[in-house]
Amino acid sequence: MFEAFKWWRGLLIAFGLLALMRVVVPLPFANEVVIFSIYTIGCSFLLGRVGFISFGQPAYLAIGAYGTGFYLFYFGTNPFVGLLVGIAAGFVAAAIVGPLFVRLRSDYFALVNLALAVIVFYLMQKVLADVTKGDNGLWFLTNIASTPVLDISRPDQFFIFATLVAFFVWAFYKYLDDTLFGACCLATKINEDKLQFLGYSNFKVRLLAFVIANTTTALAGGLYAVYLGFVSPDMTSPARAADPVIVTILGGAGTLYGPLVGTIAYTGMKDVISKLIGNWELFIGFLLVFIMLAGEKGIVGTIEPWLKRIVSRRKAGSRQA
Amino acid sequence: MDAQLLLSGIIFGLSIGSIFFLMAIGLSLCFGLMRVISLDQLLYYSIGGYLTYTVSVGTGSVWLGVLAGLVVAGITAFAVERFVFRRIYDRDVAFSMITTFGILIGGVGVIKAIWGLVPRPVAMPAGDQVDILGTFVPGYRLIVIVVAILVYVAIWLFLNRTIVGKAIRAGIEDVDHVEGLGINVYRLFTITFIIAGTLSGLAGGLHAPLIMVDPSMGLEVIALVFMVVIIGGLGSIKGTAVSALLVGQVMSLGSLIYAPLAQMAPFAIMLLILLIKPTGLYGSPLLKR
Numbered sequence: 131m132f133e134a135f136k137w138w139r140g141l142l143i144a145f146g147l148l149a150l151m152r153v154v155v156p157l158p159f160a161n162e163v164v165i166f167s168i169y170t171i172g173c174s175f176l177l178g179r180v181g182f183i184s185f186g187q188p189a190y191l192a193i194g195a196y197g198t199g200f201y202l203f204y205f206g207t208n209p210f211v212g213l214l215v216g217i218a219a220g221f222v223a224a225a226i227v228g229p230l231f232v233r234l235r236s237d238y239f240a241l242v243n244l245a246l247a248v249i250v251f252y253l254m255q256k257v258l259a260d261v262t263k264g265d266n267g268l269w270f271l272t273n274i275a276s277t278p279v280l281d282i283s284r285p286d287q288f289f290i291f292a293t294l295v296a297f298f299v300w301a302f303y304k305y306l307d308d309t310l311f312g313a314c315c316l317a318t319k320i321n322e323d324k325l326q327f328l329g330y331s332n333f334k335v336r337l338l339a340f341v342i343a344n345t346t347t348a349l350a351g352g353l354y355a356v357y358l359g360f361v362s363p364d365m366t367s368p369a370r371a372a373d374p375v376i377v378t379i380l381g382g383a384g385t386l387y388g389p390l391v392g393t394i395a396y397t398g399m400k401d402v403i404s405k406l407i408g409n410w411e412l413f414i415g416f417l418l419v420f421i422m423l424a425g426e427k428g429i430v431g432t433i434e435p436w437l438k439r440i441v442s443r444r445k446a447g448s449r450q451a
Numbered sequence: 452m453d454a455q456l457l458l459s460g461i462i463f464g465l466s467i468g469s470i471f472f473l474m475a476i477g478l479s480l481c482f483g484l485m486r487v488i489s490l491d492q493l494l495y496y497s498i499g500g501y502l503t504y505t506v507s508v509g510t511g512s513v514w515l516g517v518l519a520g521l522v523v524a525g526i527t528a529f530a531v532e533r534f535v536f537r538r539i540y541d542r543d544v545a546f547s548m549i550t551t552f553g554i555l556i557g558g559v560g561v562i563k564a565i566w567g568l569v570p571r572p573v574a575m576p577a578g579d580q581v582d583i584l585g586t587f588v589p590g591y592r593l594i595v596i597v598v599a600i601l602v603y604v605a606i607w608l609f610l611n612r613t614i615v616g617k618a619i620r621a622g623i624e625d626v627d628h629v630e631g632l633g634i635n636v637y638r639l640f641t642i643t644f645i646i647a648g649t650l651s652g653l654a655g656g657l658h659a660p661l662i663m664v665d666p667s668m669g670l671e672v673i674a675l676v677f678m679v680v681i682i683g684g685l686g687s688i689k690g691t692a693v694s695a696l697l698v699g700q701v702m703s704l705g706s707l708i709y710a711p712l713a714q715m716a717p718f719a720i721m722l723l724i725l726l727i728k729p730t731g732l733y734g735s736p737l738l739k740r
Contacts (some may be wrong), residue, residue, distance in 0.1 A: 142599030183545040230726055237488060237685075238546045241677050242725055245718040248674050252715040373553055379549055412560025423538055424547065 139363055141304065144387055151394075157285050158403065163393050164292040166377070168299055170389035172343035173374040175194045175303060177423035178384015181319030182232075186376045189250040190344040192366035194220040194351025196262065197252065199361035203268045207275035209282050213352040220348020224341045224376075232336040247366050252418045260365035262363070263418070271359025288357055295353070299346060304386055308405025315339050376418055382428025391429050455586045460703050462583075466592035468699020469599030473654035474672070475679040475691045476606065477647025484541055484643050485688025487547035491531060492651040493669030493676070494558035495524035499655025500664040501562060504571045513576040517656030521649050528648020532641055540640065555669060563666045570665035595657050602650065603692055610688070619643055623686055624729040666691070675702075678721045683731055690733025 145306040152160045169191060176182045197219030200214040206212065231242055254262045262268065267343045274283040282288045314335045322332045355361050373396075381392020398416070403410040421428060474496055480487040499520035506516035531554060539547050579585040610616035619639055630636045655668075661669065666723045679698050683690030698717045706713030724732065 173511075181545075183548065234725065235727055237548065238681065238725060238729060240545070240548065241681050242722065243720050244674055245678065249715055249716050249722075256710075257715070264475040293631065316726055372556075374550075375549060410560075411556045412564065415553045415555070415557025415560055419535065419557065423535070 132311050137304075138301075140274065140386075141297065141300055141386060142217055144300070144390060145293060148296075148390070149293060152289060157289060159397065161285060161292060163397055164289065165350055165353045165357060166394040166397060167390045168292075168296050169347060169355065170374045170377045170381070170393055171299060171303060172345075172350075174378040174381070174383055174389045174392075175306075175346075176339065176343045177378050177397060178337060178342075178382075178388070180309075180317065180369065182336070182340070183237075183240045183375065184194070184243045185371045185375060186238045186247040187344075187347055188366040188371055189243065189247040189330040190350040191245075191354070192250050192254065192361075193223045194348025194365070195355040195361045195365055196268075196351075197348070198352040198355040199255070199268045199270065200261075201274050201276040202355070203270040207273055208277065209356045210277065211384075212274075213349070215351050221341065223348070224344035226417055228337050228340045228344075232333065238353070241307070246370050251363050251366045254366065262361050265363060267360050267362025267364075269287050269360045272346065274356065282356060285357070291352055295349070299349070300390075302384065307386070310337070311338065320353040321435065329437050339399025355414045376414065378428075379418060379421060380428055382431030382434075384436065388428055388430040397431060406419045456707065457704075458584065458586045458590050460707050461700065462588045462592055462596075464560075464703030465696070466595045466699070467702060468695045468697075469596050470658045470661075471676055472599050472677045472692055472695035473602060473650050473657070474676045475683070475695060476602075476688060477650045478676065478680045479683065479686055479688065479691045479719060480619075480643050480645050482544075482680070484537070484619055484626070485640050486541065486544060487536065487618075488551065489553040489644075489647065490551040490645060490673070491528075491558065493673050494555050495528055495648045495651035496655035496672070497559065497562055497664070497666070497669040498524045498527060499652030499653075500573075500659040500715060501566055501571075502652075502670055503659040504566075504664050507573055511661060513574060516573075516659075518651065520656035520659075521652040523635070524652020524655070525645050525649035528651075529641070530644050531648075536644065537548055537637070538639070552630040555673075559666050559669065560708050566666070567665060569615060569661040572663050573659040574709075575660045576602055576717040583664075586689050591660060602653070603688075606688060615639070615642060675717065678717055682721050682724050684733040685731065686732040687731075690731060692707040694732060 148160075150165070151163075161430045172190075173184060173187050176184055183319070194216040196216075198216035201215040202209065203211040212435075227246065232240060233239055234242060245344070255264055271283075276283055280287050280291045306315075314325060314330050317328075317330075318332050320334050325332055325335070352364070377388065377392040377396045381388030381390070399414065400410050403413050453732075459619070462642060474492060477495075478489060481492075481539070483488055490547040502520035502523050503516035506519045507513040510516075535550065535554065536547075539550055542561050564665045573609060575591055579590045581590045581593060604612045608616075617640075618629060619632050622639055626636055629639075658668075674697065680691060682697065683692070684692035701720060702713045702717050
């Protein structure tokens, strides 16, 4: 019982703080943070655990968002079903392109993903304009039906739902870290030859990781669609392709809470700095260079050892007493 | 479609391809020799464009502006190499990609602070139309093509006929052996990086009259330039030239057939080529490290 609690403790503290944040900051900000952090954790998992850097995350985000959007615009009204459709769309897309992409080396992988993002962008903006309404986007806010238990068409209840979803996503990724699969992911990043030698298939491990990460990304896309009530090609614009990578690095790639902390820091900085000097790229850019040169550990990667030291010292102290 | 449209389409494609070639050659050399992916080349491209704008407004001569652009781009490249790249040469490729992306958006922020957000037009020099086989094409585009050809020849002579160029080529094959011969490879790196930055600046300066310079001009071409390098194969000059021509033509002729193709077709081609030959057209497995 106590062991189980210990496993959940970190998660409960983190999301307790997140829920508390709701009181302090405006609601749109809190919602943005929750969705964006789900968006980022897929990228963080790929970069920090599997060693794949992807500049194409917006593609999967848009696939999830458009999956949800199509359902809510053309077929149904239930947002939960819409979310499931979005997740399914993301899963199918990742499962189709995955086998082709994960064969490539990390640098090519990043660029092929970027290419996919551009293709999805022009598909949605021009080629499929009859269905997607091009640049105008699909507007379906009024189509979303109120649901009896958690009415996620209202922003405040949406926050509760999104936080719950994020909590379980995080629990899932924490669980992954403990499994054999999690160890294999780390191994394929560090030394693929040795993993092969141990009898595991690099290809299968990478493919599974790729599908998991991008299904999560599609989930974030679906949440965006339900929350904003519209989808537009702007979501997958190549100019925003690096956002999740920046947030991942900022928070600390591969750390469990990195995406959460990184998102809060990034969204917060964007808000505050753009009000102060109207020129936040300058700041973010040089911060990124600084973090990389300082040892690419990010915020969480820097704080974590320090926190652990404090905890262990306190434990040692209580033992003496 | 009629022959005149086709001919002007081909000239258009060649001039676009020339710009891409000038930019991509720097990226390609940097990857080949130093094994870094230098996204900040796009920053030097923007710097080239903006200086062309400023100087051409000040003095009335676009060519002077292009010259100023490439000199300043080269100097900036030198500074960045000194302060940032020196520290990241021995890290893996993804690392340099993220770091240089930081430099790129930081630099875009600086550009926004200096020149503001509004796109600026640059006057077209040599605005006369030239008559080729009964089709009138803008003379400036022909000049761009000629400049790209001259640069290709100059780079080829530099790499094949001078001792520094030969050392760079040897470095692309095996940098450790070059170092073992007593050549200071870090000096080679600096030289290569300055060449790359200067060429990107030149590309920006030449491209400026054809488009409007705006702060995100680098981000707009980033995907296309990358694609040129990838299709050609990282580290191969010939491959870069061939794929720049290919991409330019696909964009220009594709848009004659169906407008959205201009942006999408090159990416589809890149996906196809990478899936068939993961190292690009001319990339050799030697480059794997």
